[in-house]
Amino acid sequence: MRAQEKSIKGFTTLELIVVIVIIGVISAAAYPSFSSWRKEREVRGAAVEIKNLFTNISSQVQRGMYAFVQVDVVEDATNQTLTITSKGMHMSTMLTRARNVDGWTTNMDTRCNSTQPWDDQGSPTNTKLEVAQLVYDEVTTNFTGSNLEGTVCFSKDGTYYSYSGALEVDTFFYICKRSPTNTSCNVSDTGVPDAGLDNVFAINWSRFGNVTLEKWSKTKDDWVLQ
Numbered sequence: 044m045r046a047q048e049k050s051i052k053g054f055t056t057l058e059l060i061v062v063i064v065i066i067g068v069i070s071a072a073a074y075p076s077f078s079s080w081r082k083e084r085e086v087r088g089a090a091v092e093i094k095n096l097f098t099n100i101s102s103q104v105q106r107g108m109y110a111f112v113q114v115d116v117v118e119d120a121t122n123q124t125l126t127i128t129s130k131g132m133h134m135s136t137m138l139t140r141a142r143n144v145d146g147w148t149t150n151m152d153t154r155c156n157s158t159q160p161w162d163d164q165g166s167p168t169n170t171k172l173e174v175a176q177l178v179y180d181e182v183t184t185n186f187t188g189s190n191l192e193g194t195v196c197f198s199k200d201g202t203y204y205s206y207s208g209a210l211e212v213d214t215f216f217y218i219c220k221r222s223p224t225n226t227s228c229n230v231s232d233t234g235v236p237d238a239g240l241d242n243v244f245a246i247n248w249s250r251f252g253n254v255t256l257e258k259w260s261k262t263k264d265d266w267v268l269q
Contacts, residue, residue, distance in 0.1 A: 083242045086220050087258075089182045090244035090269075093127055093218065094256045096175050100129035101197045101252025103173050110134040111198050115157045116209070116216065118184050118191040123221065125183060128176045130157075130164035148203075155196040155205035183221040184209075185228040197252045204250035215247040234266065235259075244269075 100112045109131035117126045132140075140160075146153040163169070165176030186193065186209045193210030196203065210216065219228040219240055229237040236243040236259050243259040245266060257266040 085181050086218065086242040086244060089177075089179050090218055090246065090256055090258075092177055093246055094254055096127060096129050096177060097246065097248055097252075097254040100131065100174065101248075101254065103131060104197050104199045104252065107199075108173055109162070110137040111196060111203055113155060113157070113159075113161070113194055113196045116184065116186075116193045116195075118186040118209075118227075120191060120226070123180060123183075123226070125179045125218075125221075126176065128165045129174045130161040131174055132159070133162045136160065136162055151205040151211075152207045154203060155194045155207045157192070157194050179221075181221055182218050183225070183227055185217040185230055187227050195248065197250070201250040214249065215245050217243055217245050219243045235264075 097114055100109075100114060103109050104112050111132040113130045113132075115126075115128045115130065117128075119126065140147050144153065148154070163171055163174045165174040167176065169176070190209045193208040193216065194206065195210050195214075196205040198204065206214075217228040217230050217236075219225070219236070220242055225240070228240065228243055230240075230243065231237075240259075241261075245257040245259075247255045247257065256269040258269055259265075260267045
């Protein structure tokens with residue numbers, strides 16, 4: 044006796060349409076949260092990398108790898124990129140500069156000039172782990188106008204701690220998401236970001252190279268250590 048054949052049927056067109064509509068509704072509802080998470084992740088990732096660059100190059104001074112180091116922060120308004128480069132100077136080079144360059148030991152702008160003959164500096168082709176270069180097109184800083192470059196320099200005992208350019212006054216700078224309508228992080232003199240800014244981070248340091256990372260919390264209306 045032949046076994047009764049099972050009736051097998053697939054989805055109807057109407058059922059497929061219903062499934063597609065449901066998926067579309069769920070995706071549309073989830074997209075704002077996903078987009079916000081992605082933006083926060085991009086800025087946070089950059090902030091952590093920048094903090095690590097500061098920490099790494101200042102630690103090279105403490106280890107004796109370099110006698111004098113620099114972090115160079117450049118905002119390129121034309122190409123809309125942010126480039127951060129760490130540089131190192133050996134003891135022999137530093138002593139030569141101190142002896143032969145007028146104002147090197149007394150003038151911060153002279154001592155922390157980005158064009159000095161650094162022994163090592165980060166670049167796309169430099170493979171040394173002691174120095175590095177980071178380039179971003181998704182994040183920006185609070186640098187504005189014609190003052191789009193700042194440098195900060197460290198020495199082992201803090202004697203030759205220096206700064207110049209956009210970092211002449213503050214021992215910190217801000218980073219946030221770059222967009223066509225937001226080319227800089229608008230933060231007030233009291234340290235409060237513009238109401239329209241999300242995911243704003245602050246990179247802080249001391250003359251002895253102690254580096255911290257903070258994020259602005261809208262709920263707490265304050266900076267929170269990360």
